[in-house]
Amino acid sequence: MKKTKNQMLVIFGASGDLTARKLIPALYNLYKGQHLPEKFVVLGTSRSFMTDAEFREKVVSESDFLKSKLDKEDKDFIQQFTNQLFYQDLGDNYTDSYANLAKRIKELNEEHGTEENYIFYLSTPPSLYESIAKNLCDQELTKEDTGWKRIIVEKPFGYDLASAKELNDGLHHYFEEKQVYRIDHYLGKETVQNLLVTRFSNSIFEPLWNRNYIHHVEITNAETVGVEKRGGYYDKSGALRDMFQSHLLQIISLLVMEPPINSSAEEIRDEKVKALKSLRVMKDEKDILENTLRGQYVASQINGEKVKGYREEEGVDPDSTTETYAAVKFFVDNWRWKGVPFYVRTAKRMPTKVTEAVIHFKTPHHQVFPSQDTYRQDNKLIIRIQPDEGILIKFGVKVPGLGFHVEQANMDFYYSDLDSAQVMDAYERLLLDAMQGDSTLYARADEVEAAWNFVDPILKCWKESDAVTTFGYAAGTWGPKNSDELIAEKFGWRNPGDLLTDESGFCILS
Incomplete structure (x- = not known):
């Protein structure tokens, strides 16, 4: 297991649905599984005004997405996790100066010892990616003189080839490709x-x-x-x-x-x-x-x-x-x-x-035991995601009795x-990979x-x-x-059922 270095995760668009629904639950599970580094801070930011306490209530104590898990946990354990979450109001829009955000990041870094290792998670529309990257660069938050800097962006990454190239070029003005993590939860x-x-x-x-x-x-x-x-x-x-x-x-x-x-x-x-x-x-x-x-x-x-x-x-x-x-x-x-x-x-x-x-x-090219329904008796490897x-694996076996009648069996x-x-949940795995600098599961x-x-x-x-x-x-x-x-x-499509071995071929239309 790789060692996860001390760091800060800055979430843009933190007042949105994705943060409460996916990101904070994933971070909580990583915390519970002892995968987070010793010194770790989450700083949420968006155009909504919230205090640290209000942000913590929204994404933890009052979150429907964590309720079932928190009911079973010790209150002190939950509080220790919650104490790592902070919030900074970004102002009226994402294009204004990030001076206040940069000041808060610096304060939290010094207070909690995150060693200037920062991940910027952009839970925002793609149209804001370049503006956010530029403002971070203007505040010298993309420099890797001390500590590493990474940026995670969500899909959709472009509407077509031209817009995808434009997004890539926009990010590359301010981040090197090795710093960019394009997330696909699949x-x-x-x-x-x-x-x-x-x-x-x-x-x-x-x-x-x-x-x-x-x-x-x-x-x-x-x-x-x-x-x-x-x-x-x-x-x-x-x-x-x-x-x-x-x-x-x-x-x-x-x-x-x-x-x-x-x-x-x-x-x-x-x-x-x-x-x-x-x-x-x-x-x-x-x-x-x-x-x-x-x-x-x-x-x-x-x-x-x-x-x-x-x-x-x-x-x-x-x-x-x-x-x-x-x-x-x-x-x-x-x-x-x-x-x-x-x-x-x-x-x-x-x-x-x-x-x-x-x-x-x-x-097989030479059919020794031909089936009445040969095209449905082909060997199959089915990988259920x-x-x-x-x-x-579906393969042919002999039907008990006289003759050599072939039927498919399952392994x-x-x-x-x-x-x-x-x-691990998909977001748990991908967040941890980004924290450890492993870009295998991220698109280049x-x-x-x-x-x-x-x-x-x-x-x-x-x-x-x-x-x-x-x-x-x-x-x-x-x-x-x-x-x-x-x-x-x-051949036709294989119409799968809920269960891996179920091949119903019918639908539930009434």
């Missing part, structure tokens, strides 16, 4: 990280991880909820920007990448960038129309309850064509994956909440079986731009082409029926 999940271990530490998988043995790869990300109160934001974003460009392309890069030289952050990130750059970019309208599909959920009934269609949601344009379902078929142009199709879909208002990757292996996290592993293992500038480079032509075509259709699908179903036509040889 990479903090143990099961996402386990993709690397599954691949590179098992000789039963790595020799088969190529075009000679793999028929195709599919990834499903499904959510049961609609856009809820995010209609205004989502209508300008859509599923392709919201999930595919960031979370799912990160998973794809881990599946596609070549073995790194070692497990260091830069070696792993180098290979992820190479993987993203090897994705075949679809530039022709014909290719995009044939290999992508977008859909939008319409009103229906689920368990006897009426559910709104997307266009009826608050903040959504009544004539919106924004996708809540996006499916993409693509290829990877390198030796390992040449000719292997990848299928990725992400959607809202589906029958179950699930994220998983499925590796479909080729059937959420929920019911684990790994499932599975569940993270929940590891009773002794303490699985060229990585973000490579992802946008692949997605940009699809977004442009979907926006500008009259030939692009948005297909409706009833809320609570597995998306537009014609999405199965995207997958070659009539």
Whole structure:
């Protein structure tokens, strides 16, 4: 375990939802697990006026997100954690001088011995990133003459390739790339990280991880909820920007990448960038129309309850064509994956909440024991990222009795079986990594731009082409029926259930 140096975490936008909902609970769990350094301070700042005591009440003692945990804890223990939290009013806006903030940081540093090691967490809109970085630089808070300085920024990192480059350039004016940590909470999940271990530490998988043995790869990300109160934001974003460009392309890069030289952050990130750059970019309208599909959920009934269609949601344009379902078929142009199709879909208002990757292996070239349903009897490696996290292998076995009838059997592993293992929440893991200077699970500038480079032509075509259709699908179903036509040889999508081994194939629409 790396030693975590004494430091201060400065949270911009600390009066917002993310601080109380994710950041403070993650820090509390790190404190309880004794992962925080001996001398550690959190300084929240935003345009809202609060005293230290009011901030502590908001994010700890009166927080709904910590209530169940605090009820079981000793009051002195809670107080010791709370005493590490402070607040500084930033003033009317984020662009004014940070002189008062810098003064408070200096005072807390001297009082608590944080050794001028600072992390600046920007829980703010991306439009403020450069202004905040500039003001920090003006107060000489980015210099690493004494102590290190790091900056964490949240997604969405850009709206397209041009805006992502602009954000990168803006940050690079004031911070070096090694100081910048672009957070994607999906990479903090143990099961996402386990993709690397599954691949590179098992000789039963790595020799088969190529075009000679793999028929195709599919990834499903499904959510049961609609856009809820995010209609205004989502209508300008859509599923392709919201999930595919960031979370799912990160998973794809881990599946596609070549073995790194070692497990260091830069070696792993180098290979992820190479993987993203090897994705075949679809530039022709014909290719995009044939290999992508977008859909939008319409009103229906689920368990006897009426559910709104997307266009009826608050903040959504009544004539919106924004996708809540996006499916993409693509290829990877390198030796390992040449000719292997990848299928990725992400959607809202589906029958179950699930994220998983499925590796479909080729059937033996000579079928000694042919199955009546061969295309559904292929060997599969299923990596479940959420929920019911684990790994499932599907392989053929003989059905007891006369003859040689083949049926699929399951061999599975569940993270929940590891009773002794303490699985960190995504934000816990990512915050601790940033505190220790480990950038493995954070996206690099060229990585973000490579992802946008692949997605940009699809977004442009979907926006500008009259030939692009948005297909409706009833809320609570597995998306537009014609999405199965995207997958070659009539395989169709695997429609997973809540449980890793459950492959229901039906939905809960009533």
